Amino acid sequence: MPQLGLLPGRAWTVLLGLLRPPPGALCIRAVRSHSQVAEALIASQLKPHQEKSNFTIKTPKGTRDLSPQQMVVREKILDVVVSCFKRHGAKGLDTPAFELKEILTEKYGEDSGLIYDLKDQGGELLSLRYDLTVPFARYLAMNKVKKMKRYHVGKVWRRESPTIVQGRYREFYQCDFDIAGQFDPMIPDAECLKIMCEILSGLHLGDFLIKVSDRRILDGIFAVCGVPESKFHAICSSVDKLDKISWKDVRHEMVVKKGLAPEVADRIGDYVQCHGGISLVEQMFQDPRLSQNKQALEGLGDLKLLFEYLTLFGVAEKVSFDLSLARGLDYYTGVIYEAVLLQTPVHAEEEPLNMGSVAAGGRYDGLVGMFDPRGHKVPCVGLSIGVERIFSIVEQRIKTFGEKIRTTETQVFVATPQKNFLQERLKLIAELWDAGIKVAIKRENLVAEIQKRLSES
Amino acid sequence: MPQLGLLPGRAWTVLLGLLRPPPGALCIRAVRSHSQVAEALIASQLKPHQEKSNFTIKTPKGTRDLSPQQMVVREKILDVVVSCFKRHGAKGLDTPAFELKEILTEKYGEDSGLIYDLKDQGGELLSLRYDLTVPFARYLAMNKVKKMKRYHVGKVWRRESPTIVQGRYREFYQCDFDIAGQFDPMIPDAECLKIMCEILSGLHLGDFLIKVSDRRILDGIFAVCGVPESKFHAICSSVDKLDKISWKDVRHEMVVKKGLAPEVADRIGDYVQCHGGISLVEQMFQDPRLSQNKQALEGLGDLKLLFEYLTLFGVAEKVSFDLSLARGLDYYTGVIYEAVLLQTPVHAEEEPLNMGSVAAGGRYDGLVGMFDPRGHKVPCVGLSIGVERIFSIVEQRIKTFGEKIRTTETQVFVATPQKNFLQERLKLIAELWDAGIKVAIKRENLVAEIQKRLSES
Numbered sequence: 001m002p003q004l005g006l007l008p009g010r011a012w013t014v015l016l017g018l019l020r021p022p023p024g025a026l027c028i029r030a031v032r033s034h035s036q037v038a039e040a041l042i043a044s045q046l047k048p049h050q051e052k053s054n055f056t057i058k059t060p061k062g063t064r065d066l067s068p069q070q071m072v073v074r075e076k077i078l079d080v081v082v083s084c085f086k087r088h089g090a091k092g093l094d095t096p097a098f099e100l101k102e103i104l105t106e107k108y109g110e111d112s113g114l115i116y117d118l119k120d121q122g123g124e125l126l127s128l129r130y131d132l133t134v135p136f137a138r139y140l141a142m143n144k145v146k147k148m149k150r151y152h153v154g155k156v157w158r159r160e161s162p163t164i165v166q167g168r169y170r171e172f173y174q175c176d177f178d179i180a181g182q183f184d185p186m187i188p189d190a191e192c193l194k195i196m197c198e199i200l201s202g203l204h205l206g207d208f209l210i211k212v213s214d215r216r217i218l219d220g221i222f223a224v225c226g227v228p229e230s231k232f233h234a235i236c237s238s239v240d241k242l243d244k245i246s247w248k249d250v251r252h253e254m255v256v257k258k259g260l261a262p263e264v265a266d267r268i269g270d271y272v273q274c275h276g277g278i279s280l281v282e283q284m285f286q287d288p289r290l291s292q293n294k295q296a297l298e299g300l301g302d303l304k305l306l307f308e309y310l311t312l313f314g315v316a317e318k319v320s321f322d323l324s325l326a327r328g329l330d331y332y333t334g335v336i337y338e339a340v341l342l343q344t345p346v347h348a349e350e351e352p353l354n355m356g357s358v359a360a361g362g363r364y365d366g367l368v369g370m371f372d373p374r375g376h377k378v379p380c381v382g383l384s385i386g387v388e389r390i391f392s393i394v395e396q397r398i399k400t401f402g403e404k405i406r407t408t409e410t411q412v413f414v415a416t417p418q419k420n421f422l423q424e425r426l427k428l429i430a431e432l433w434d435a436g437i438k439v440a441i442k443r444e445n446l447v448a449e450i451q452k453r454l455s456e457s
Numbered sequence: 458m459p460q461l462g463l464l465p466g467r468a469w470t471v472l473l474g475l476l477r478p479p480p481g482a483l484c485i486r487a488v489r490s491h492s493q494v495a496e497a498l499i500a501s502q503l504k505p506h507q508e509k510s511n512f513t514i515k516t517p518k519g520t521r522d523l524s525p526q527q528m529v530v531r532e533k534i535l536d537v538v539v540s541c542f543k544r545h546g547a548k549g550l551d552t553p554a555f556e557l558k559e560i561l562t563e564k565y566g567e568d569s570g571l572i573y574d575l576k577d578q579g580g581e582l583l584s585l586r587y588d589l590t591v592p593f594a595r596y597l598a599m600n601k602v603k604k605m606k607r608y609h610v611g612k613v614w615r616r617e618s619p620t621i622v623q624g625r626y627r628e629f630y631q632c633d634f635d636i637a638g639q640f641d642p643m644i645p646d647a648e649c650l651k652i653m654c655e656i657l658s659g660l661h662l663g664d665f666l667i668k669v670s671d672r673r674i675l676d677g678i679f680a681v682c683g684v685p686e687s688k689f690h691a692i693c694s695s696v697d698k699l700d701k702i703s704w705k706d707v708r709h710e711m712v713v714k715k716g717l718a719p720e721v722a723d724r725i726g727d728y729v730q731c732h733g734g735i736s737l738v739e740q741m742f743q744d745p746r747l748s749q750n751k752q753a754l755e756g757l758g759d760l761k762l763l764f765e766y767l768t769l770f771g772v773a774e775k776v777s778f779d780l781s782l783a784r785g786l787d788y789y790t791g792v793i794y795e796a797v798l799l800q801t802p803v804h805a806e807e808e809p810l811n812m813g814s815v816a817a818g819g820r821y822d823g824l825v826g827m828f829d830p831r832g833h834k835v836p837c838v839g840l841s842i843g844v845e846r847i848f849s850i851v852e853q854r855i856k857t858f859g860e861k862i863r864t865t866e867t868q869v870f871v872a873t874p875q876k877n878f879l880q881e882r883l884k885l886i887a888e889l890w891d892a893g894i895k896v897a898i899k900r901e902n903l904v905a906e907i908q909k910r911l912s913e914s
Contacts, residue, residue, distance in 0.1 A: 057560070057599045057828050059553050060583050065596050068548035068607070075549070087890060089897035091525035091864040092532070096516050096628050097554060097585075097612060103514070117576040118585075121616065126517050128554075128575075139522050142514045150525070155554060159578065171553050184879075187898065198890065312883040314891070371514050407548040422641075426769040433544060433655065434771070440546035441644065 062160070062170025068407035073394055074173075074387070078153060080202045081175045081385055085151035088195055090177055093150045095135035101125040107134050107367070109233075109330040114158045128157040132176040133331070133364065133382065140180055140378055141371030147181030147378075169388055178382030180368070186302055189335050189363060190309035192383045196339050196359045197315040199385060205358070205393060207342040211275070211322035214303060214335050215362070217284070218326060220296025224289040225267035227260065234258045239272050240326035243340075243356075247273055275322040278307040302335060327362060334363035335381070341393075359385045411438040519617070519627025525864035530851055531630075531844070535610060537659045538632045538842050542608035545652055547634055550607040552592040558582040564591050564824070566690075566787040571616045585614040589633040590788070590821065590839065597637055597835050598828030604638030604835075626845055635839030637825070643759055646792050646820060647766035649840045653796050653816045654772040656842060662815070662850060664799040668732070668779035671760060672789050672819070674741070677753025678780070681746040682724040684717065691715045696729050697783035700797075700813075704730055732779040735764040759792060784819060791820035792838070798850075816842045868895040 059065060066074060104115055104127050116128040129135050132152045140148065153175045160170060177195055179188035193210060200208045218239070222232050238253050247269055254260040254268070271290075274280060281303045290296045303321060310316040319337075327336040339359040361383030369377035398405065414429050416422075425441070432439040516522060523531060561572055561584050573585040586592050589609045597605065610632045617627060634652055636645035650667060657665045675696070676689065684692050695710050704726055711717040711725070728747075731737060738760050747753045760778060767773040776794075784793045796816040818840030826834035855862065871886050873879075882898070889896040 057595060057830075058557070059599075060555055060557060060581055063553035063555070065553070066549075066551035068550060071549035071551060074551075086866050087893065087895045089865050089867045089895065092523075092528035093525060094523035094528060094531075096520035096522070097614070098517055098520070098628075100515065100517055117578065119574040119576045121574065124517055138514060142516075143522075157554070171555075187883075190883075191898075194887065194890065309883060312880055313887040373514075408546050409543050410546045423769055426644075426647075426766060430651065430770040433651065436544065438544045438546065441648070 060170070064169065069405045070391070070395065072405050072407055073398065074391060077203065077387055077390055077394065078173075078175065081199055081387065082151065082153060084195055084198050084202065085175075085177045087198075088149070088177070088191060090149045090151040093136070093139065093152050094154065095129070095132070095139060095152070097155070098126040098128050099135060099138065101127045103138050103371075104130055104134060107331055107370075111158075114160055116157045116159055129154075130158060131156050132174050132384070133178070134367070136176070136178055136180075136382075137364075137367040137378075137380065138371050140368045140380075141376075145180065145378075149177075149179050151175070151177045172388040175385040175387055176382060178380055180378050180380045182379060186305040186309060186335075188381045189302075190306055190313060192361055192381055193306075193310060193319060193337060194313045194315055196337070196361075196383055196385075197318050200339060200341075200359065203390060203394075205341055205390065208318065208339055208358070209342055210319045210337050210339045210359075211325045212303065212306070212319055212335060212337040213322055213325040214299030215327075215332050216295040216299035216334065217290075217303075217323070220290060220293035220299065221268060221271045221323070223295070224293050225271070226264045227268070231258060231260065235260065235268070236326050239268070239324055242272060242324040272324045275320050275324070277316065277319075277321060278304070278311075280321045281307060299334070306335065327360065331364040331367045332362040333365045336360075336362035337383070356389065357386065358389050359383060408440070409438050410440045413440055517627070521626065526862045527848070527852065529862050529864055530855065531848060534660065534844055534847055534851065535630075535632065538656055538844065539608065539610060541652055541655050541659065542632075542634050544655075545606070545634070545648060547606045547608040550593070550596065550609050551611065552586070552589070552596060552609070554612070555583040555585050556592060556595065558584045560595050560828070561587055561591060564788055564827075568615075573614045573616055586611075587615060588613050589631050589841070590635070591824070593633070593635055593637075593839075594821075594824040594835075594837065595828050597825045597837075598833075602637065602835075606634075606636050608632070608634045629845040632842040632844055633839060635837055637835050637837045639836060643762040643766060643792075645838050646759075647763055647770060649818055649838055650763075650767060650776060650794060651770045651772055653794070653818075653840055653842075654775050657796060657798075657816065660847060660851075662798055662847065665775065665796055665815070666799055667776045667794055667796045667816075668782045669760065669763070669776055669792060669794040670779055670782040671756030671792050672784075673752040673756035673791065674747075674760075674780070675783060677747055677750035677756065678725065678728045680752070681750050682728070683721045684725070688715060688717065692717065692725070693783050696725070696781055699729060699781040729781045732777050732781070734773065734776075734778060735761070735768075737778045738764060756791065763792065784817065788821040788824045789819040790822045793817075793819035794840070813846065814843065815846050816840060865897070866895050867897045870897055 098118060101117060102125075105112070108115070108130055111130070115130050118126040118128070132154060136150065136152065139145070153173065155171055156174050157171050160168060177192065179191065193212070196210055218236065219232065222235060223229075227235050235254060235258060238250050238258065241253075242250055251265045251269060254265045255262050276283075281300055284290055284296075284300050285304075290300075307316055307319070307321075310319055325336060325338060327338065337360065338357045340357050361381070363379070363381040365377060365379040368380060369375045397403075412432060414425050414432070416425055429439050429441055555575060558574065559582075562569070565572070565587055568587070572587050575583040575585070589611060593607065593609065596602070610630065612628055613631050614628050617625060634649065636648065650669070653667055675693065679689050679692060680686075692711060692715060695707050695715065698710075699707055708722050708726060711722045712719050733740075738757055741747055741753075742757055742761075747757075764773055764776070764778075767776055782793060782795060784795065794817060795814045797814050818838070820836070820838040822834060822836040825837060826832045854860075869889060871882050871889070873882055886896050886898055
């Protein structure tokens with residue numbers, strides 16, 4: 001006990017009390033001696049450990065436990081997110097962790113191989129949900145809901161090669177907000193971007209930027225540049241890499257790997273390297289080639305309106321029209337967006353982290369119709385907050401600054417130096433519990449507790 | 458619009474505003490005409506629905522979505538439960554939805570067949586967690602935690618034949634509270650029972666009773682009555698049925714189906730039909746046969762101490778020593794308990810529901826040691842609240858009384874009768890959002906909204 005010198009007079013009295021043998025513990029002692037007998041019996045009932053430890057005790061690959069410290073951080077982050085969703089009038093919804101396998105089939109494009117399937121144990125073929133969007137669309141179609149603003153916080157599972165250092169896991173939380181139904185054009189879309197701004201500001205993650213584009217604009221660009229329709233998907237996934245590799249490398253991939261004519265690639269390059277605000281939208285409207293494409297015009301019209309609303313919402317300066325934005329998922333049909341942190345380390349002494357996007361979403365007007373027996377469509381737009389990456393950033397910051405996290409909310413410790421006050425102590429504790437006060441019983445750790453409290457105060 | 462007669466003068470003005478064509482909507486109209494083009498294009502990209510609807514859109518067997526109404530009820534219930542856990546100083550913990558298959562093997566006895574396995578897609582063999590207790594024990598062993606008071610609210614999965622009417626699902630929430638570590642005997646056990654009482658009282662579910670017993674007492678009874686050790690398990694599972702069928706039927710099963718000698722069955726019957734308070738514990742101490750069994754004595758000693766503490770906590774009258782209590786799970790080693798509602802319908806006009814137990818738990822001193830490579834044990838005791846059954850009860854009550862549930866927390870609606878105030882409206886809404894006020898945009902439903910508000914006020 002090297003710290004004992006720190007104890008004041010009263011604490012010493014407490015300590016001396018602890019060192020005395022507990023009086024009047026006859027009954028308890030009797031029970032204890034039985035305990036040894038029972039322990040031997042229990043041990044004989046359980047399998048001997050030699051047989052059990054031939055496998056490593058761990059969590060499955062790409063998953064983790066959340067410790068009490070991490071739970072506190074997570075709850076604070078989720079609180080900011082959910083408060084914002086509720087402020088925008090969203091209702092809560094929950095769906096099962098798994099869906100019928102067919103529900104998820106052909107919704108995620110190339111990523112479908114990352115879906116976790118359940119073993120066929122007789123009965124239905126099931127898969128773990130891959131996101132919260134497809135279950136939401138299934139819910140809307142199944143219950144014939146034509147209009148709904150809902151949020152959903154829940155785990156999703158993807159069999160990705162986990163690079164845990166970047167905050168990527170095979171099991172992770174998603175926080176989704178979606179607006180389903182027919183509304184004035186682009187009003188729900190603008191609200192989604194406003195929500196992303198509110199949450200990212202509220203979490204104090206430093207400066208951020210939201211890139212927006214529209215699936216129809218990208219398709220329009222491919223069309224007017226002369227990409228054969230059969231190569232739209234492949235070229236789109238090349239464009240998607242522009243946030244990680246240079247245009248030179250992307251162009252090389254398009255021409256050498258995907259067999260695109262060099263002049264077509266160059267034409268694409270002229271477009272996808274552009275980014276800017278509302279003025280870029282205007283510029284694209286005047287573009288002699290793009291203005292001939294109906295799809296692109298449609299997308300540009302929507303973006304123009306979107307920027308008007310974003311200006312009214314006071315967030316237009318956080319949003320950039322970025323023609324390189326592609327987004328992976330198949331189900332997007334209109335506006336798409338993705339938020340990136342501009343300078344992850346808020347303070348110079350922190351290690352910089354490449355966090356990629358921390359929130360993303362878009363419009364998916366065809367998904368609900370895919371589940372409806374008559375193909376009735378419900379237009380939808382939504383966003384997903386990548387809380388796992390945000391956890392990593394906040395955790396790292398806490399580590400860097402050595403911040404202390406309280407994992408319990410205890411208000412009162414009830415402790416006595418001697419065991420023979422046990423009855424009084426238990427009565428008092430029960431009274432406090434019944435009055436709604438957060439109490440903890442302390443007996444064996446009293447000295448350590450006193451030291452801890454003293455060092456904290 | 459049959460309700461229009463209810464509208465006051467001002468509302469009529471609003472309505473007339475709505476009937477006028479929206480002015481200055483040139484840009485929006487342009488976009489709309491594009492929308493029709495885009496819709497056709499999108500439709501051609503998606504698979505035609507004829508091919509999709511050859512399967513039913515549903516949730517997997519034994520699972521369900523939680524609607525916004527149900528989410529509100531669930532959140533209120535979980536709030537009572539988690540507040541109590543925190544009041545007792547518990548820290549939060551989260552574990553993955555699935556574990557390595559081997560972690561769950563040989564922990565659940567006969568119920569192991571109900572575990573959901575994941576498909577072998579290369580890599581580790583995984584299973585969905587069956588409860589929150591085994592993952593907790595795995596966490597303690599893996600992180601060499603010797604002492605911890607934790608709560609965990611999460612979904613678990615069991616491939617049971619679902620009888621949904623009784624609130625039994627294949628996916629359901631558990632709310633667990635556990636105390637791991639060496640403490641003064643029976644103090645943590647008494648705290649668990651106190652917590653069950655606080656939660657069941659706090660949820661206003663009507664009167665309840667907690668049955669307690671001890672695995673060692675039941676084993677002791679079997680031993681002194683002359684049950685061959687090979688039949689302990691089979692006879693235990695017969696005893697377990699005493700809350701559903703009569704002693705006569707249980708006896709019949711023991712003798713006819715399980716080949717027990719009739720006089721042995723009768724001896725068991727003398728014991729397992731007993732229930733009472735502390736006096737029954739004393740009576741069993743004096744029992745000429747049972748007092749010869751070391752295991753049983755150990756269990757009785759612990760129960761005696763438990764009742765003393767329950768008296769100090771003011772909850773002894775809610776607890777009954779019930780010799781018929783068996784509990785299914787293999788890992789229990791000492792005290793076991795189960796809470797039952799005594800009169801589910803609080804009011805006579807409600808349909809009576811047989812809800813079975815709504816909370817249960819016990820001591821499992823051997824489980825952590827099964828995961829530790831050196832077999833180091835960490836004694837544990839805990840409880841699980843069966844919130845799913847509690848949901849059913851509360852839902853039924855709400856239905857019976859026609860209670861209204863608010864699924865959003867909106868404080869302000871911003872609405873104008875005419876579209877040309879859109880800019881002002883959006884600016885105002887953004888200001889309110891930024892001030893933390895819960896606002897909803899209302900335009901297209903204005904008349905319906907006014908009617909709704911009028912009828913509610």
